[in-house]
Amino acid sequence: MFGARLKDIRLSRKLKLKELAALTGIDVTLISRFERGDRMPTKNQLLLLSEQLGVSLAELKKEWLADKVVALLQYEPMAMEALQVAESRVEYLTSKKVHDAPQLSDELQAKLDRADDLRKRWRQAQPLGPSQLRRLHEFFDIEYTFESNRIEGNTLTLQETALVVNEGLTIGGKSMREHLEVINHSEAIGFVRDLVLGKEDLSRRVVMEIHRLILKEVDNENAGRHRKVPVRISGSDTELPQPYLLEKLMEDYFEYYELHSKRLHPIILSAEMHERLVSIHPFVDGNGRTSRLVMNLILMSRGYTRANIKGDTQSRLAYYRALQQVQKNANPDPFYHLVADEVIRSLEQHLELV
Template sequence: MRTLLKNAREEKGIKTRELAQLLGIDQALISKFESGSRKPTKEQVAKLAQVLDLDYETLMVAWLKERILYEIGTDELALKAMILAEEQIKYNVSFVRKSISKNLQNILNEIDALKTKLNQFRQFDSFRIAQALELEYTFESNRIEGNTLTLRETDLVINEGLTISGKSMREHLEAINHVEAITYIKQLMERNFPLNERELLSVHNLILRGIIPEDAGRYRRVQVMIKGSSHMPPQPYIVAKEMEDYFIWYEENKSKMHPVILAAEMHERLVTIHPFIDGNGRTSRLIMNLILLQNGYVIANIKGDYETRMNYYKTLETAQTSNNKEDFLLFIAQVEKECLERYINIIEQ
C-alpha cells in the first residue's frame, strides 16, 4: 500500500505538504504512510483514493491486508483462524445482502456516490452553512412534534435571544435545547466518543432540560401510549432491559451494516422502545444523525410538513407493528440522499 500511495502522489506531482493540506492532516503523517510506519484510518484511505485518483477497492483491499497481517503476524494458527474468519465474513455479507432489497441497495449506492463527491468539497465547508442547516433541522424536528415556531422565529429565539409573543415558554425551550443537543452530538463525533447509554441519556437530558426536569435523562416509570399509533410500547419495568439489548444489538451490528441502515435501525428501535416519558422522537432522530455524522454523512433532516410527517409516521408504524422495516429504511435513505444533494449544491454554488 505504501508503494501505491507514494507512486500515485509522485505521478500527480503532489508534494507531501500539499497532500496533507488536502486531507486536513499533518504533513508528517503522509511520510509515515508512505514509509509504512503508520497506517491511515479507513476514512483517510477513502480520501487518499479520491485525491490521488486511485481505485478505492484496490486501495482498501491493500489496507485491509496490511491490517490483517499486522494483527496476526506469523502465528502458526493464523491460517486456521483466517479460514474460519473467511467463512464468517461470507456469511455476514450474504446475510446483509439478502436483507436489503434492490430498491434500497440502489439508493444506498447513490448515497455513497454523493458522499464521495461531497468529500471532494469538504474544504469548502463553513460554519455558516452548518449553522443554517442545523437551524433548519431544529425547526423541522420540533415541528414534527407540534412546535409552532416558524423557521424565522426559531432563528430569532436561538441566535438573537428574543422572546416570541404568543408562543409558549416550552416552545422556546424546545428550540434552545435542540440546538444544544446538536452541539453535543457533534462534540461526541469530533472526539470520537462511543455511542452508549450514558451519552444517549445526556442527549435526552438536553432535550427536556427546563421542560420536564424530573424526567430529563431518565427512563420512564409509567406506561405510555403513542398518540395516533396502534403500537404499544413495553411496560416501564422492562425498559431498562430493552435498552440494554438495544446497545448490545448496536455493538454487534455497527461494523456489519451500511451506516445509513444502521442509523435508521437505531432510530426505529429506540422510538419503538419509547424509553422516555417525552422527547423520544427528537432523541431518536439525534441518535440517528450522530451515527450518520460519525460515518461522514450529513444530517438527515426529516421535514415537518403534513405530507412528509404522515409518511414518516406511517412507515414507522409499519415497522413497529408488522415487523417490516423496508418502507421506513427506504424513507430514511431517501431523506439522507436529498440532504446530501442539497448540501453539495450549496457548497458548489
C-alpha cells in the same frame, strides 16, 4: 423431558448406549446420565447427538432449552410471572430478528450506492473554510431544529426558530416551553457535533445526555431518565413496553448496536437505531427528537450529512406509517427508504452550497 426424549430416539434407532457412545465419541456413562436427567449435554454434544441419531438439532434443542428453563424456575414461587416477562422479551427480540442482517431490495441498494457516491463527493469537498462551515451549520442546524420540533408539535416558524437561536429573541404569543424546546434542540445538535469531532460513539451515556438536553428546564424530573409509567403514542395503537422492561430492552439495544455497527450499511444502521429507540420509547417525552439525533450521530460520524425528516403533515404521516410498518408487520423497508431518501436529499443540498 430431554433425557426421556433422547432415550426414545436412541431406542427407535435400535442403538445400544455403547454404540451411540462410539458414534458420538461421548462417554457411555455420560450419555446414560443425559438419559436419566442427571446431566445436560453441552451445545457441542447436542450437535453430535443430533447428527448421529439423524434427528434435527432444533427438535433436540427445544427439549434441551425447556429443561434448562425448568431447572432454573422450578422452585421459584414467581416462576409463572417470570415466564410471562421473559415471553414478551423473547417475542420482541425474535420479531425484530435482532441478530439477522436485513435483506435489501435492489431499489434500496441503488439508493445506498447513490448516497455513498454523494458522500464521496462531500468528503472530497473537505476541508471547508471556517466561514463556509459556519454558514452551513447555521443554515442546516436551524432547519433541522425547526423540522424536528415541528414533528413534535412546536409552532414556531422557521424564521422564528432562527431568531430564537441566533438572536436570543423572545417571540410574542409563543410559550416559554416552545422557546426552550428550540434552544435545547439547538444545544443538543452542538453536543452531537462535538461527539462526532471527538470520535465518541453511541452509548448509553450519549443517549441519556441527548435526552437530558432535550428536556432540560422543560421537565427536569424526567430529563435523562427512563420513564416509570406506561405510555402511548397519540394517534397510534402501537403497544409500547411496560416500564419494568426498559432496562433490559435498552441493554439489548446497545448490544444490537455493538453487534451490527460494523456489519450494516451506516444508513440502515442509523434507521434501525432510530426505529428501535422510538419503539422501545424509553422516555415519557422527547423520544422522537432523541432518536432522530441518535440517527444523525450515526450518519455524521460515518461521513454522511444529517437526515432531516420533515414536519409538514404529509411527511409526518409518511414517517409514522413507516414506523408502524416495522412495529406491526416487521417490515423495515419503508423506513429504510425514508431515511435513505432524506440522506440523499441532505447530501445533495450540502453539495449545492459548497
